[in-house]
């Protein structure tokens with residue numbers, strides 16, 4: 001275990017877990033946990049060492065998401081979403097001097113980055129935009145109706161997708177990095193949701209301005225296919241795994257307490273606990289294998305955009321999001337009323353509510369429809385260890 | 387491969403590059419682009435002309451049908467379908483160009 005992972009675990013157990021119920025009840029930003037993550041320099045770890053970061057890889061960041069997910073899903077989701085934005089900058093800044101300087105600042109000041117990809121009018125289709133970059137004399141302006149920008153009020157910068165020009169078709173998009181002093185947010189809706197309440201995913205009218213050099217040079221299609229999509233699915237799945245793992249831990253503790261009451265036999269919930277543990281292992285294996293698959297192709301544009309890889313990353317997302325809910329449901333059956341109530345050490349309501357966001361966060365139907373299309377084109381299935 | 391930018395030369399181009407002309411016909415027939423296919427240069431970016439990644443699969447299927455070929459997995463990349471010339475080059479790799487010429 002790296003010292004960074006150990007530090008993240010400590011933040012999870014000692015800080016995030018302590019405030020998780022209050023964050024959930026108040027639908028408030030998990031400021032204590034995020035301050036602790038900043039304090040331990042865990043926000044900029046993916047920035048390369050040459051730019052003042054730690055050059056951490058995807059597996060380490062995913063391990064941190066898993067660790068945080070066990071304590072406070074909102075904290076973990078905020079951390080994951082932030083790292084997805086960082087990955088887009090790190091992988092696609094190229095030689096762009098502005099972006100490289102921003103990366104340095106990101107590592108030095110531990111900036112927290114948010115995302116405005118969704119847009120009112122296009123539903124959850126991340127690969128189309130209505131808003132467009134309007135360029136004049138090397139400067140751009142941009143207005144976007146964003147139905148959700150998680151922690152929009154608390155971040156230090158936002159990555160925004162838009163059409164390349166006002167004449168461009170909806171699918172010809174770019175993504176632009178806008179630091180805090182480059183945008184204004186007017187809140188249009190709040191976030192009183194079933195779960196992930198601490199992400200404070202309010203809706204905003206966003207107005208941004210800046211220099212054209214803030215636009216990531218690669219088309220968003222490439223940034224999305226090579227980085228945003230796989231990294232999102234990997235980090236989200238890791239934190240959903242964390243939520244499910246904590247549910248199984250609670251179920252195990254429940255069965256243990258029952259076992260103490262009736263020494264000798266296996267308590268009634270034991271079978272279901274075994275089933276939950278088996279599903280959890282399936283989920284974990286999927287995350288681990290997918291991480292290895294990503295590590296094997298990261299850096300190769302060709303391999304990152306190959307069909308079998310895209311299919312694998314989509315399957316990871318739809319699979320993990322469904323398994324998380326199933327595992328927690330099993331754990332709930334094990335704990336019975338003690339799990340259903342909100343006031344016991346075995347409570348699972350928050351876990352279940354948080355996990356239900358997984359299938360909607362880029363709707364599984366949308367992902368499955370895309371996978372179906374890819375499968376039409378796919379010719380061969382890779383071998384066992386390929 | 388030489389590139390022709392001017393519309394005036396399109397007639398000449400389709401004579402000299404039958405594959406490009408046939409690719410255009412497929413693009414036009416499949417109606418996957420918002421832009422006018424005829425006004426696009428052979429090296430114009432089809433994604434900038436409105437080809438979505440979703441539509442790329444349909445384009446691939448239409449090309450396979452029209453040319454009676456199969457794209458191998460290694461060619462199923464965004465870049466393969468990025469322009470009329472890129473498509474022609476991939477078809478050339480598969481062996482279409484020689485047959486058509």
Ligand SMILES: Cc1cc2nc3c(=O)[nH]c(=O)nc-3n(C[C@H](O)[C@H](O)[C@H](O)COP(=O)(O)OP(=O)(O)OC[C@H]3O[C@@H](n4cnc5c(N)ncnc54)[C@H](O)[C@@H]3O)c2cc1C
Pocket residue numbers: 081114115116117118119122123124125148149150151196199201357360361362363365366369
């Ligand atoms: C906790 C959380 C945090 C979020 N944070 C952010 C953020 O910070 N920034 C941001 O930009 N977005 C964010 N989102 C939004 C998210 O990424 C999706 O864009 C959003 O959840 C999709 O919204 P939707 O369900 O209204 O739309 P859609 O995805 O359009 O779904 C609506 C309905 O249409 C159906 N549907 C739509 N398209 C298809 C299709 N092709 N095939 C089959 N069925 C289809 C779906 O099944 C569903 O029933 C967040 C979401 C959540 C849950």
